[in-house]
């Protein structure tokens with residue numbers, strides 16, 4: 141598929157997806173969402189990819205939300221389908237086995253904030269602004285914001301953001317645990333690539349096991365979560381990467397992880 145609103149590049153185990161409608165501040169229209177679904181499928185199918193970076197084209201935005209020109213024409217039934225479509229794609233992103241990092245370089249509003257929330261963590265530029273402004277449109281978030289945001293930052297803070305529609309600066313977003321780290325705008329990409337490269341040196345099987353275990357554990361009680369962790373820990377021992385990692389430590393050398401996900 142040739143993309144018109146998205147760029148996908150892959151190098152050294154790192155895939156980078158750039159939302160590319162800068163004139164509309166990378167707003168999520170149906171075309172972009174369809175292209176994203178296709179790109180996520182190809183990333184999932186590529187064994188060599190260990191980390192995904194998401195970012196926005198242009199100086200101003202990561203994503204300024206779902207495309208309001210499309211929303212304005214929807215009937216209630218079409219709106220339900222649109223929300224289902226967006227939710228499915230964002231859940232597909234969250235469901236990727238590999239880690240995904242959001243490099244938020246500007247506005248991350250509405251569907252853009254919801255996209256970042258489905259990533260494993262967020263690095264932001266000092267210029268980034270986060271918000272769920274749907275209330276100002278007479279709407280509520282429809283791509284998972286009412287569900288993922290309170291799970292991440294707590295119900296009270298999420299409700300304040302959703303009820304007011306106000307934007308949070310990167311510093312405010314970091315203070316409530318939405319953003320991990322903040323960088324000068326010109327340093328963000330290099331910082332995200334640096335952490336992605338570090339993650340890409342790790343074994344794919346243990347990376348995916350770690351992501352899956354944290355994700356499943358958060359949806360269950362502690363006792364069940366610990367049981368999930370035990371099983372995943374044991375499964376790591378079935379992958380050659382655990383032999384390589386432990387041998388490298390004992391031989392005082394750097395490990396080189398080459399194990400396949402299912403080996």
Ligand code: CAA
Nearest residue numbers: 163164165167204205206207208249250251273281282283
């Ligand atoms: N949808 C469609 N177009 C958008 C857009 C969006 N979400 N956000 C920005 N644009 C367009 C603008 O219409 C404008 O287009 P034109 O040049 O053709 O007029 C262009 O992008 C540049 O935007 P502005 O001129 O408004 O730029 P600004 O710097 O003055 O303001 C902004 C930036 C504060 C982000 C402002 O554009 C804005 O408030 N955008 C809307 C944000 C929003 O409400 N997002 C939520 C959308 S609903 C949603 O996401 C629902 C959901 O959960 C699924």
